[in-house]
Amino acid sequence: FSSAIVGATVITGYLFGSQLLSAASWSVLPLAAAVLIAAGFALLLAWTVGALVRTSLRARRTQRERERAERERIEEQERGRIARDMHDVVGHSLAVIIAQADGARYAADADPQAGKDALATISTTARSALADVRLLLAQLRHSEGMAPQPMLNDLESLYSQVRAAGLAVRVDVEPMPPANVPAAVQLAIYRVLQEALTNAIRHGNGDVEVTMRWLPDRLHLWASNPVAEPVDPPAADAAPLTDPAGVSHGIVGMRERARLVGGAVEAGMVGELWVVRATFPFAAEPQPHGSAAR
Structure with missing residues (x-):
C-alpha cells in the first residue's frame, strides 16, 4: 500500500513538474501543491497504519510467548x-x-x-x-x-x-x-x-x-x-x-x-x-x- 502511494506521488510530481516548465502552467500551481500535500499525507498515514499494525503484531506475539512461558513455569512447579x-x-x-x-x-x-x-x-x-x-x-x-x-x-x-x-x-x-x-x-x-x-x-x-x-x-x-x-x-x-x-x-x-x-x-x-x-x-x-x- 505504501509503495502505491509513493508511486502516485512520484507520478504526480513528474506530471505537474513538467507543466511547471511552461509559463502557462503557473495557474495550476495551487492544485499541484494540494495534490502533493494530499499524497504526502496519504503516505504518512499509510506508514503510521503500517507501524501500528506491526507494533500490534509484535505485542500479540510477545503476549503469547509470555503466556506460554507462564504455563511452562506453572507446569514445572506442578x-x-x-x-x-x-x-x-x-x-x-x-x-x-x-x-x-x-x-x-x-x-x-x-x-x-x-x-x-x-x-x-x-x-x-x-x-x-x-x-x-x-x-x-x-x-x-x-x-x-x-x-x-x-x-x-x-x-x-x-x-x-x-x-x-x-x-x-x-x-x-x-x-x-x-x-x-x-x-x-x-x-x-x-x-x-x-x-x-x-x-x-x-x-x-x-x-x-x-x-x-x-x-x-x-x-x-x-x-x-x-x-x-x-x-x-x-x-x-x-x-x-x-x-x-x-x-x-x-x-x-x-x-x-x-x-x-x-x-x-x-x-x-x-x-x-x-x-x-x-x-x-x-x-x-x-x-x-x-x-x-x-
Whole structure:
C-alpha cells in the first residue's frame, strides 16, 4: 500500500513538474501543491497504519510467548510438587514396610502374634501407599484435581505408622495450634515431619523427639534422633546444625516445601544427634484453639 502511494506521488510530481516548465502552467500551481500535500499525507498515514499494525503484531506475539512461558513455569512447579509428594509417600511407606518386614522375620518364630501384627502393618501401609500413588497419578492426568491432602489432624496416624515400624516417637506440642492454620502450611508441616521421621527409620539408632512450639504467627518445629554411625566424634565447640557433605534429595525437598510457604529448614548434626529444625510462618487471626495430635 505504501509503495502505491509513493508511486502516485512520484507520478504526480513528474506530471505537474513538467507543466511547471511552461509559463502557462503557473495557474495550476495551487492544485499541484494540494495534490502533493494530499499524497504526502496519504503516505504518512499509510506508514503510521503500517507501524501500528506491526507494533500490534509484535505485542500479540510477545503476549503469547509470555503466556506460554507462564504455563511452562506453572507446569514445572506442578511436576516438582508431584515429584516431592511421590518421594515423600513412597519413601516413607517403603521405609515402614522394610522395617516391619525385618522385624517380622526375626519375631515370627519367637512370637507369632508379633509377626502377624507386622504383616498387618505392612498390608495397611502398602494399601495406603498405593492409594496415595494412584492419587498422584490422577493429579498428573488432571492437574486441576482437588483431592484432600494430609493435614495436622493426620499427624497421629503418621506417628502410629512410625511406632509400628519399631521406632519410639515422643511428641511435645505446646500450646495447641491455632484452628485456622492455612492448608498449605499444614501440608508443608506434615511432609517435612514425614521426611524427618522416614530418615530416622532409615538411618537412626534410637528414639525420635518431636517438639512443636506454636506462636500466634509461626511454628517452630524440631525433630531429633541418634544416628547409627556418627560422622565424627562431636567436638565441644562444634557448630550446631552443620550439613554433612552430600545433602540428600529428601533434605532438599524439605527445604523446598518450607520455602514455598515462607518457612525454612535446617538439618545436620548437633553432638551425637541428627536434628531437623524448621520454622513455618503463617497469617492467623485470633480464634479459638483447635487440637493437635500428640
